[in-house]
Amino acid sequence: MCLILFAWNPDSINRLIVAANRDEFYQRPSKAAHFWSDENNLLAGRDLEQHGTWLGVTRDGRFAAVTNFRSTDSDEYPRSRGQLAAYFLKGSDTPEDSLAQLEEVHEQYAGFNLLVGDTKSLFYYSNRSNKPPQRLEPGVYGLSNHLLNTEWPKVSTGVKGLIEAIEQASGNEPDEPDEIADIEVTLLGLLQNDNQADDKSLPNTGIGMNLEKMLSPLFIKSPAYGTRASTIVRITEGRGITFLEQNYSVGGVHTDRVKYSWMIETQD
Numbered sequence: 001m002c003l004i005l006f007a008w009n010p011d012s013i014n015r016l017i018v019a020a021n022r023d024e025f026y027q028r029p030s031k032a033a034h035f036w037s038d039e040n041n042l043l044a045g046r047d048l049e050q051h052g053t054w055l056g057v058t059r060d061g062r063f064a065a066v067t068n069f070r071s072t073d074s075d076e077y078p079r080s081r082g083q084l085a086a087y088f089l090k091g092s093d094t095p096e097d098s099l100a101q102l103e104e105v106h107e108q109y110a111g112f113n114l115l116v117g118d119t120k121s122l123f124y125y126s127n128r129s130n131k132p133p134q135r136l137e138p139g140v141y142g143l144s145n146h147l148l149n150t151e152w153p154k155v156s157t158g159v160k161g162l163i164e165a166i167e168q169a170s171g172n173e174p175d176e177p178d179e180i181a182d183i184e185v186t187l188l189g190l191l192q193n194d195n196q197a198d199d200k201s202l203p204n205t206g207i208g209m210n211l212e213k214m215l216s217p218l219f220i221k222s223p224a225y226g227t228r229a230s231t232i233v234r235i236t237e238g239r240g241i242t243f244l245e246q247n248y249s250v251g252g253v254h255t256d257r258v259k260y261s262w263m264i265e266t267q268d
Contacts, residue, residue, distance in 0.1 A: 002220070003142075003144050003218055005158040005162045006018045006140070008136050008139060008141070013236055014234060014236055016063060016235040017162070017232075019158070019187040020191075020231045021229070022054050022055070023215075026228070026250050027224070029047075030045055031045060031046045032245060032247050033260075039089075042086075043056055043058070043059075043243055044056025044057070047082050052086045053089075055085065055231055057233060057235075057243055060118075060264055061119040063116070063122075064085035064116045064117075065085060066115075069128045071111055072205075077108055079108045079109050084102070085116075102114075109127060113126045115143070119235065121136075122135075123136065124136055124148050134148075140162055141159070145205075146203070152203050152216075165183055165186040169182060178259050184242070184244055188230055190218065191227075192252070194218070194219040197216035202216055227248055228247065228248055229248065231243070232244040240261065240263050240264075241261065243258075244259045245259075
């Protein structure tokens, strides 16, 4: 996952809105979002190499998502970052307690950014920030492959687009669960923005300017690597959860689209 745009408690209707792109090598095997057969409370895509996930939710409103921290670090680490989100989603600890446990073993993972939350709170933690887990205040945020709200072009463009989408949302919901709401259409369009950034605005993360430019759009296309999935998650004040995922093949060709909607049964 290389871009997560999200709003935590942005208005009186929405508790959480997430618009995220997962970028990965096309040859790496994965499965589109589904309720896992070995964890039927958990809805997420699944990496078929390490069996973790990049983003997911549970039936009772737990949420987690992870991105890699881009660096030239070539060390090998004993634990997979894809297990970070899955571990929280499978568990029952509060976000704060879960991250406190992770702090004790954070050096066993390559650089990561992690979001974990439930219907009450949302936390951010990176093992490359030298800071403890951060409880997030209501607002709109952007996260790519550096620290939270780092002003990379894709993050700045994405945050602006998410704010506009929330302000322009009509509030109309589809009549059928598999139909797409206005805000979801807008956010999918935002996530499919493949405009590359100007050279002068590119970050320097040590990978060379050609790669920086190729990786600079919200939506990435290249022969071997690119955006594999766009995901929209909404948790509303009435405790409804909507999960929409659009998958892509080489060159950004649309493939499977899945959508799930349900009401959380457990209330505060």
